[in-house]
Amino acid sequence: MDPFKNSALTSILVISNMAHAKEFYVKKLGAKIYREYGGNSLVLEFLGNWLLLVTPGGPTKDKPETHFTPPINKHKVSHSFTIRVQDCKQSFEILKERGVKFITPPVDHGAETRCFFHDPDGHLFEISEYRQQ
Structure with missing residues (x-):
């Protein structure tokens, strides 16, 4: 028996400013x-996945010792998202035009070209183009 039949996975991101x-x-x-x-709380559909954006909050009856807080230091990552794209440089330019601030421009690693950016609270995202060698 499958405990997750007809289910979907949602990633929760704690944000400071909705x-x-x-x-x-x-x-x-x-x-x-x-x-x-x-x-x-804001539920988003993004690239076929669910993102739930929530503001900070304290313990509840069903999670009595759990606090939801946004990232404290964007330079220390425990979770990140990778978005596979067809053309990393083109995606970089489109997002840059929309005001997304990247850590570096795309870097070519041979079979893969990638670059990284943060959301306003410091959650890390990568756009990555993989090419068969």
């Missing part, structure tokens, strides 16, 4: 709004 996050994910990355509720 307006800034909404602007970034919808206007710059092209995510689609699925649902907003309470002014502190």
Whole structure:
């Protein structure tokens, strides 16, 4: 028996400012709004996946010792997203025109060209083009 039959995986990102996050994910990355509720949660469909943006919060009855906080230091990463693209340099230029700030321009590593950016709260994203050798 499959415990996840007909299920979907959602990634939760804790953000500090809902307006800034909404602007970034919808206007710059092209995510689609699925649902907003309470002014502190936003469900997005992004590249066939679900992202749930939430503002910081403390423990609840079902997670009594858990605190939701945005990243403290964007230079120390415990989770990141990789977006496989057809043309890394072209995707970089489009996102750069939309105001996305990259750590570096695309770097060619032979079979792979990639570059990285952060969302307004420091969550790390990579765009990567892989070419068969």
